[in-house]
Amino acid sequence: MSETTTPTPVPPKKTNRLGLELAQYRGSKTTLCAGCGHNAISERIIDAFYEMGVDQKRVMKFSGIGCSSKSPAYFLNPSHGFNSVHGRMPSVATGALLANASMLGIGVSGDGDTGAIGVGQFVHLMRRNLPLIYIIEDNGCYGLTKGQFSPTADMGSKAKNGVMNDLPPIDTCALAIELGASFVARSFSGDKKQLLSILKAAISHRGTCMIDVISPCVTFNDHEGSTKSYAYVKDHDEVLGEISFVPFFEDISVDYEPGSTTEVKMHDGSHLYLKKLAEDYNPSDKITALRMLHETARRGEFATGMIYIDPNQDNFVDSMNLVETPLAFLPQDQTRPGKQALDELMEALR
Amino acid sequence: MSETTTPTPVPPKKTNRLGLELAQYRGSKTTLCAGCGHNAISERIIDAFYEMGVDQKRVMKFSGIGCSSKSPAYFLNPSHGFNSVHGRMPSVATGALLANASMLGIGVSGDGDTGAIGVGQFVHLMRRNLPLIYIIEDNGCYGLTKGQFSPTADMGSKAKNGVMNDLPPIDTCALAIELGASFVARSFSGDKKQLLSILKAAISHRGTCMIDVISPCVTFNDHEGSTKSYAYVKDHDEVLGEISFVPFFEDISVDYEPGSTTEVKMHDGSHLYLKKLAEDYNPSDKITALRMLHETARRGEFATGMIYIDPNQDNFVDSMNLVETPLAFLPQDQTRPGKQALDELMEALR
Amino acid sequence: MSSPSPSASPAEAAPSTPVVNDFTVQVATVNGSGSQTANLVLLRAIFQMGVPVSGKNLFPSNIAGLPTWFSIRANHRGYISRKREVDFLVAMNPETAKEDVMTLEPGRAVVYDEPLNLKSLRDDLIFYPVPFDKIVAGVCTDAKLRRLVRNMIYDGVLSHLLGIDLAQMEKALAKQLGKKPKAMQLNLGALEAGKKFAEENLQIRHPYRVEHLNKTDGQILIEGNQAAAMGCMFAGVTVCAWYPITPSSSLPEALIGYMRKHRMDKATGKATFAIVQAEDEIAAIGMVIGAGWAGARAMTSTSGPGVSLMSEFAGLSYYAEVPAVVFDIQRVGPSTGLPTRTAQGDILFTAVNSHGDTRHVMLLPSSMEECFTMAMESFDLSERLQTIVYVMSDLDLGMNTWMAHPFKYPEQPFDRGKVLDEAKVKELGATWGRYKDVDGDAIPYRTLPGTPMPAFFTRGSGHNAMAQYSERADDYVQNLDRLARKFETAKTLVPPAILESDADATIGIIAYGSSHWAVQEGRDQLREEAGLKTAYLRLRAYPFGPEVEAFVRKFDRVYVVEQNRDAQMLSLLRLDLDPSLAPNMRSVLHYDGLPIDARSISDSVRAQEQVQ
Amino acid sequence: MSSPSPSASPAEAAPSTPVVNDFTVQVATVNGSGSQTANLVLLRAIFQMGVPVSGKNLFPSNIAGLPTWFSIRANHRGYISRKREVDFLVAMNPETAKEDVMTLEPGRAVVYDEPLNLKSLRDDLIFYPVPFDKIVAGVCTDAKLRRLVRNMIYDGVLSHLLGIDLAQMEKALAKQLGKKPKAMQLNLGALEAGKKFAEENLQIRHPYRVEHLNKTDGQILIEGNQAAAMGCMFAGVTVCAWYPITPSSSLPEALIGYMRKHRMDKATGKATFAIVQAEDEIAAIGMVIGAGWAGARAMTSTSGPGVSLMSEFAGLSYYAEVPAVVFDIQRVGPSTGLPTRTAQGDILFTAVNSHGDTRHVMLLPSSMEECFTMAMESFDLSERLQTIVYVMSDLDLGMNTWMAHPFKYPEQPFDRGKVLDEAKVKELGATWGRYKDVDGDAIPYRTLPGTPMPAFFTRGSGHNAMAQYSERADDYVQNLDRLARKFETAKTLVPPAILESDADATIGIIAYGSSHWAVQEGRDQLREEAGLKTAYLRLRAYPFGPEVEAFVRKFDRVYVVEQNRDAQMLSLLRLDLDPSLAPNMRSVLHYDGLPIDARSISDSVRAQEQVQ
Numbered sequence A, B: 001m002s003e004t005t006t007p008t009p010v011p012p013k014k015t016n017r018l019g020l021e022l023a024q025y026r027g028s029k030t031t032l033c034a035g036c037g038h039n040a041i042s043e044r045i046i047d048a049f050y051e052m053g054v055d056q057k058r059v060m061k062f063s064g065i066g067c068s069s070k071s072p073a074y075f076l077n078p079s080h081g082f083n084s085v086h087g088r089m090p091s092v093a094t095g096a097l098l099a100n101a102s103m104l105g106i107g108v109s110g111d112g113d114t115g116a117i118g119v120g121q122f123v124h125l126m127r128r129n130l131p132l133i134y135i136i137e138d139n140g141c142y143g144l145t146k147g148q149f150s151p152t153a154d155m156g157s158k159a160k161n162g163v164m165n166d167l168p169p170i171d172t173c174a175l176a177i178e179l180g181a182s183f184v185a186r187s188f189s190g191d192k193k194q195l196l197s198i199l200k201a202a203i204s205h206r207g208t209c210m211i212d213v214i215s216p217c218v219t220f221n222d223h224e225g226s227t228k229s230y231a232y233v234k235d236h237d238e239v240l241g242e243i244s245f246v247p248f249f250e251d252i253s254v255d256y257e258p259g260s261t262t263e264v265k266m267h268d269g270s271h272l273y274l275k276k277l278a279e280d281y282n283p284s285d286k287i288t289a290l291r292m293l294h295e296t297a298r299r300g301e302f303a304t305g306m307i308y309i310d311p312n313q314d315n316f317v318d319s320m321n322l323v324e325t326p327l328a329f330l331p332q333d334q335t336r337p338g339k340q341a342l343d344e345l346m347e348a349l350r
Numbered sequence C, D: 001m002s003s004p005s006p007s008a009s010p011a012e013a014a015p016s017t018p019v020v021n022d023f024t025v026q027v028a029t030v031n032g033s034g035s036q037t038a039n040l041v042l043l044r045a046i047f048q049m050g051v052p053v054s055g056k057n058l059f060p061s062n063i064a065g066l067p068t069w070f071s072i073r074a075n076h077r078g079y080i081s082r083k084r085e086v087d088f089l090v091a092m093n094p095e096t097a098k099e100d101v102m103t104l105e106p107g108r109a110v111v112y113d114e115p116l117n118l119k120s121l122r123d124d125l126i127f128y129p130v131p132f133d134k135i136v137a138g139v140c141t142d143a144k145l146r147r148l149v150r151n152m153i154y155d156g157v158l159s160h161l162l163g164i165d166l167a168q169m170e171k172a173l174a175k176q177l178g179k180k181p182k183a184m185q186l187n188l189g190a191l192e193a194g195k196k197f198a199e200e201n202l203q204i205r206h207p208y209r210v211e212h213l214n215k216t217d218g219q220i221l222i223e224g225n226q227a228a229a230m231g232c233m234f235a236g237v238t239v240c241a242w243y244p245i246t247p248s249s250s251l252p253e254a255l256i257g258y259m260r261k262h263r264m265d266k267a268t269g270k271a272t273f274a275i276v277q278a279e280d281e282i283a284a285i286g287m288v289i290g291a292g293w294a295g296a297r298a299m300t301s302t303s304g305p306g307v308s309l310m311s312e313f314a315g316l317s318y319y320a321e322v323p324a325v326v327f328d329i330q331r332v333g334p335s336t337g338l339p340t341r342t343a344q345g346d347i348l349f350t351a352v353n354s355h356g357d358t359r360h361v362m363l364l365p366s367s368m369e370e371c372f373t374m375a376m377e378s379f380d381l382s383e384r385l386q387t388i389v390y391v392m393s394d395l396d397l398g399m400n401t402w403m404a405h406p407f408k409y410p411e412q413p414f415d416r417g418k419v420l421d422e423a424k425v426k427e428l429g430a431t432w433g434r435y436k437d438v439d440g441d442a443i444p445y446r447t448l449p450g451t452p453m454p455a456f457f458t459r460g461s462g463h464n465a466m467a468q469y470s471e472r473a474d475d476y477v478q479n480l481d482r483l484a485r486k487f488e489t490a491k492t493l494v495p496p497a498i499l500e501s502d503a504d505a506t507i508g509i510i511a512y513g514s515s516h517w518a519v520q521e522g523r524d525q526l527r528e529e530a531g532l533k534t535a536y537l538r539l540r541a542y543p544f545g546p547e548v549e550a551f552v553r554k555f556d557r558v559y560v561v562e563q564n565r566d567a568q569m570l571s572l573l574r575l576d577l578d579p580s581l582a583p584n585m586r587s588v589l590h591y592d593g594l595p596i597d598a599r600s601i602s603d604s605v606r607a608q609e610q611v612q
């Protein structure tokens, strides 16, 4: 699908700025079900990294356990990947990015992996605003264990066996905003254009990019009565306004009537243009964002698009004040203090 | 201190409606530091259960691990108590309250026990709105392990050794509201009257009562530069307006100028009167509550009082549609199906 | 899959004498292709013809699109363990067809999808090409449905090639699809079309036949997780908290079904149970321990990764003495491992699970009947002993289809253990202490919240006999010594090991759990093929009763058969039996993720006994 | 506290001959009363006089108000393990004074706070009443400060009663309070006031004296957690993730201090390390594994409950082969247990920690020097072996004050293990596979993200030698067998056990960790008091090298000394050594939470050897 010709901010070329072809950003063959939303998301990730001309040797992939968590094997083969244990990807990614702060980290989780067993680590990841693209492939169920409800399943949503979910869903976007993530978005695996723009913006952002992507499970949660089915999501997708992303290496000027669009200057010099909806929406104010999430949820709708962004918020890795060289590669003479350091220490204990 | 004569909605008597004296609601001698905020909270719990005339044999006490979590041993001796493992009290309480849904559950946790290792279970407890009084004795540090910062430590707050906290705090009240708790309050261990009213209201509420009580650690976090010291909290306590509680068994009518006060009818027939501040505050609207929390936090203040309440929200235990008799006490003839049930099952497999 | 090198010695080639009721059919398909129905119909039809049968489903850890093998063994002697060699292959999966064919022994038969053109691969096999697409097109006009009924065709083909009554297949099909007339009718069509095609086009050149027998009369077909779930229901479980994980999930999911049907209070229509899908395994065991503490019969079910996550709570249950039942449906491997393969790999870790000095009780079911009965025993034991009890099942038992005799309705009432009541409190009076050993069996009396009995404060930190907080050295030692004595008491309460012995046996075999069936067959092989007489002790629980040491003492060589790399049960035997017996014990290990087979056992024992 | 029944046989009563440099002083106070300074000054002053000394702090698991005991042992022979009997008691705590006095052996001495009026309790002890409040009032006008300096007075009193140079006490005090002139001056006043009071009022009737020796020259006083933290720094640790827990916290906290001082890049002032206080132990080990995977030297430090919570990740490290270093500062008990007491109770659980077939490497430090060196070795080993390595310290080593020889600056460069580089990749070329055993030591080559080396995908689920996802039986078995071989390789890399033997020893003793010091003294007792010659093998790591089996083979009876109930190390020996040696091994167990003492060992061995 990446050979598509539907217009995107950066019209696809045969090769990107690194002279690489799209195919060189692919991964191994997917083992997920045909039609699974997760596969579409993998395609968008491939497109985004290709179009942004990211050097894949500078990328680390992470995941937990689940169908969704298998997907890092299906994109960016030249990058190292770590499919860790269920719900604990945030801690593994945190350690890896401290060990090598020069890398671009992308993590894929599921709504069960994040919202159930992993919600504790999720909370602290958001709070630390760790520079990491954190994607939740959200199908409202546990795909790999055959379709049980997950914590993002909506109240009243029906399972394949007819059972109704009677617990309120966790809104991972609201949670992320409340806890301190600096880039919070929601999208739909079926919305190629929107998801691609969000992913490209995420690549330019330094801080936690929490992207909840509704990604229907065709095998266990795509039926009548499910609020995470393709049909339901298409009908209830309330798009927050068009997103245009202009990467730092392109000089395209986007013109718009003043007031109609919010322009966000990204950390790496790229620009993000967010077209406002009638009710003017300010993606840099947490409370407006939360109100909007609560209201759309009350209406049984999904607000998709850039929900909240602060391109300049402090992040955990930078706050560590680390030396340039990645910690993993520091030579012995920088990590083993000299003899007189030991002598000093001994002297103080005599 | 419970023999105090400061006026409270229920003027203290020598014995309560069960004919019990206050002393009969006490626990074992505290082993916490003299002056620890946690001790004051234990006293308020004793007062509240005494004044509400709660039958202590109908109460179950829970906690995790920490100085705060030791405190259930220091109140309500006649009640069974379970001091479980670090951060996991919510699950233990959930199991116990399913086993015996007729009991009143009260849990005491700490800001580390809840906000760090326990935040995953906290999230799901709030989401389930389990009928439980959940008290966080919040001192912004790990008391029992000698004063390290906890996740509720404010950004810029200084530790005793001078180190500054550089992570944003988790606002447990905002989190609880976002996740679905139906009774969310914040108080201060030093504010006897407010805390007592909140606790009495909590006893009348059916659903999760998440009460974050700022409770200074005199040994490790009561110094200049700490935002959880007695001095700092006294100066920055923004009271949300007076709370009066009238239990169902007293017929006192509280009169107030219309509009000045919000009246809440509790699940058990008791009444809660919340005096509004100038800017009229609606404790039944989540977004107003969240805005207020964000704004006071930005000003470096603590909003204390009833922050959010919905007396009628569904709760996890009731949604289980359980028989009257506590599951723990069901006789064999109600829990072992008859022979023909087995025969049916076998027949279907022939 | 196991790969014996295909040696094409003509000697072995296609035997002409008929082989009746003694062969294995393996169906190779793609998962998600709906082959499960066709396979179960095949299995059930043979079962209904009175021929002992077993099915092993070898499926991948994903949802659709990867190779799956289902092997059905029919055996007139009643052997139901996995047989290594495949006699009859149904090759539907292009991806694996070549390897599936290449790994067959010479002389075996292969039904395959014609376009795969497999017969060119080997000349020492019997091939039956079948044009599945052509046939299905004939019976199903709706292209979308074809994928689903396509597999039914091979059932029809096998009905002819193996002599399985079509009527039995139809009956079996009805059992599966009875409630869906449209699907039923479609599949019947496919079944008949397959049979018809075979009759008209395939001339039988293989020796394998199914013939009527009477060895399954009155029996049932069931999966271990269903049996265990039934056991829990009849044990009166009232609280179940679980978190999904393969191969455990089908236990609580079956339980939900049974309880909704049989455990709703007649009068009020309300539930006499609470089943919670927890946020993770730590929460699940926490809920179970909270419920057990409050007096409920509480359980969870999980697999290896969950057992690891429950470690801290396991220690709390042990030290604070709170009942809890945990089913471990074991799967392969350290870490996330192979979630859809079987093993007995959590034994040693579970026995000592949690930091500090801990020991845990484990029950070891071998059969569908024991999945049912031990589920019930586990609740009695955990309330009697006031500690966590693990039921160590595995994927082979839990998720494969097994024959079983209908379960007997339990005669024994529940044993709710030592809960202080009016009478006892009068007897003990003020001298009652939560952790006092008043009966000499090291098991104290507890009280339950919500009763008039005296309250106490439960904690996982140091406490004395009166349940007061204590850091005193003597209190700690007394408590830990009592817990050790309590474990001795457990030896007298757990189900004893079971002995089966040949007359004048010369060597011993010890096994447990799902290995049992391969051991039984393996012992016959040893006796009949190598003249080795064996005595066999089947462990049913940890800790070991005195009968185990006595058994080992009887033989110079005892072979401990298990499905793990590290000889985990042998390790526990070495730790707990008289050290002088250690040299007598040897290992037979199988840990490739496939259910253990008899040949692996007899080969290993023969080799170690140096018997040709 | 341990409670020998006070038998008042006059024979034992107050010996008149002086007892020089061989006694134990125990100070009983209330925690939070600031007695720590006074106790350390006492300890250090004796140390500075050249007399071998050790201090054991017995503190409660709360912050203030509960009983605390600090015992200081001075011994001219250099015995620094805990001595069971207290010779000289300083009774400051009304709550425990009575029991503290009643449990003394006859003839011992007691300094006590006069109002407690203890001398009425027994007539077979030597009592010295001291009016602390009166004295402190004299030296400190500010009532608030009195609580803090009050304890300094007993130092002064003991200076007189035990003959400890006041000058040395002042020097020791300066070492503690040097930077706080006001506190310094106040405490000096209290010290002198105490001495003065004693000189004027107390006439010495006990035999205990400190006299100058030269047995501590050039040595240091340090706690094991500090030593380990230094080791980590000099090992070049770059990522540390931890979660507070007693008795581990002081290790990472010391590390923070050292790193801030010695590991900030000179040129830029930036950090060459990242230390993270994680949200819990699961996150801590997750960060360590993530960092280790990315090529950092990463560690965490915890205690029992944390080790339990890390179980699942331990299996990931083992199976996916990711380096990680975990310090387990062991404390007492299953569950939350006794957080401020010492034990060696996590040995067996840690060795097999995680579901499935797993085995882990453990280092076993016995001394301050080894806390330092093994911290360094642990990083080399975990990167060399590409697996999790546990350093099994305990509360006694980690939090008590020990004498040590100044640490030697490491000569060996780091061993960063098998990381694929240009050269190697040329050699192996396309044949490189993440999990291929190319060197025959079962250790594969890894590559690091952010380098030009080929990437691979790491997973805890089934994988083949090329690190591709695999559920194949043969791939799984090959991988698990290689891991078993890798553990064999580990035996050749871990620090070997150390042998100390009497000439013609008749029995063997095996011990490890903090038990070492009591064993040394116990062996002297056995030799000198019972004529029992012993050979002693001190284990320093798991898995065991060949020297361990060889040692056990040499003796009919080998006593394994350890501080747990379940003979956990003996269990591992039984599992890993030749089974025929199992009967040779016996246990000496100590698990009351107090550091093991020599007498417990020699008594037990004598009893088992039936030597009077």
Ligand SMILES: Cc1ncc(C[n+]2csc(CCOP(=O)(O)OP(=O)(O)O)c2C)c(N)n1
Pocket: A065, A066, A067, A068, A069, A086, A109, A110, A111, A112, A113, A114, A137, A139, A141, A142, A143, A144, A145, A150, C243, C244, C245, C246, C281, C305, C306, C309, C336
């Ligand atoms: C500790 C642990 N518990 C349970 C499991 C079983 N398990 C595998 S995936 C999964 C849930 C996956 O759901 P989600 O994260 O939403 O991913 P999806 O499959 O829906 O994409 C579970 C419970 C496991 N692998 N590990």
Ligand SMILES: Cc1ncc(C[n+]2csc(CCOP(=O)(O)OP(=O)(O)O)c2C)c(N)n1
Pocket: B065, B066, B067, B068, B069, B086, B109, B110, B111, B112, B113, B114, B137, B139, B141, B142, B143, B144, B145, B150, D243, D244, D245, D246, D281, D305, D306, D309, D336
């Ligand atoms: C699993 C586990 N990890 C760590 C600890 C050590 N620990 C005991 S209490 C505590 C934190 C207590 O902080 P908080 O909950 O805020 O309670 P406070 O003492 O401040 O009242 C910790 C980390 C433990 N007991 N168990």
Ligand code: SF4
Pocket: A031, A032, A033, A035, A036, A037, A038, A067, A068, A139, A143, A144, A216, A217, A218, A219, A220, C063, C064
């Ligand atoms: S089961 Fe659902 S989530 Fe998993 S791969 Fe199939 S469609 Fe996707």
Ligand code: SF4
Pocket: B031, B032, B033, B035, B036, B037, B038, B067, B068, B139, B143, B144, B216, B217, B218, B219, B220, D063, D064
């Ligand atoms: S340390 Fe702090 S929290 Fe703990 S008891 Fe003392 S004052 Fe309270």
Ligand SMILES: [Mg+2]
Pocket: A110, A111, A112, A137, A138, A139, A140, A141, A142, A143, A150
């Ligand atoms: Mg999902």
Ligand SMILES: [Mg+2]
Pocket: B110, B111, B112, B137, B138, B139, B140, B141, B142, B143, B150
């Ligand atoms: Mg705290």
